[in-house]
Amino acid sequence: MAQNKLHITPDNITEWLASTGFLFPRNELELARFDKLYPEEAEDTSSFQVDFDKIFNGTLKTRTIPLKKEAEEKDIIPLKMIARKGSNVPQHILDKMKKNQDGRSKDDNGASEKGTE
Secondary structure (H helix, E strand, O other), rough: OOOOOOOOOOHHHHHHHHHOOOOOOOOOHHHHHHHHHHHOOOOOOOOOOOOOHHHOOOOOOOOOOOOOOOHHHHHHHHHHHOOOOOOOOOHHHHHHHHHHHHHHHHHOOOOOOHHHO
16 A cells, blocks of 8 residues: 655645745755755846937837737636536526616616616
8 A cells, every 4th residue: 555755744845835936945855855845947148238328218119919809618617617517508697687688778878777768
C-alpha cells in the first residue's frame, strides 16, 4: 500500500503555508524553502530602452490588442447548466426574464416605459 510521504500535520500547517508562499515566510527556514520552490528568474533588460522624448511629446506609437467583445455560445452553455444545477429554467422565471428584456429594449430606444403607455 502507498505511504503518505507528506509530513504536514495540524501542528505544522502554518509553517508549510509560509514555506509555500500562501503566507509570508516568518523565519530563515521558511524563506529558504520558499526560495527553493520559486527561484529568482533573471530578466534580460539589456535591449530595453525608454525614449522619454517620445513619451512627453506624445509621439510614442502604442500597440492595441484586440479583445473579443462577445463570448462564444459553446463557452457559455456549460456555465448556464451549472447556474441551474443541471435542470431546466422554470416557466415563471422565463416569463420574468422576457418581461425584463422587453422593458430594457424600450429603454434602449430612448422611450421610457411610463411615456409609452
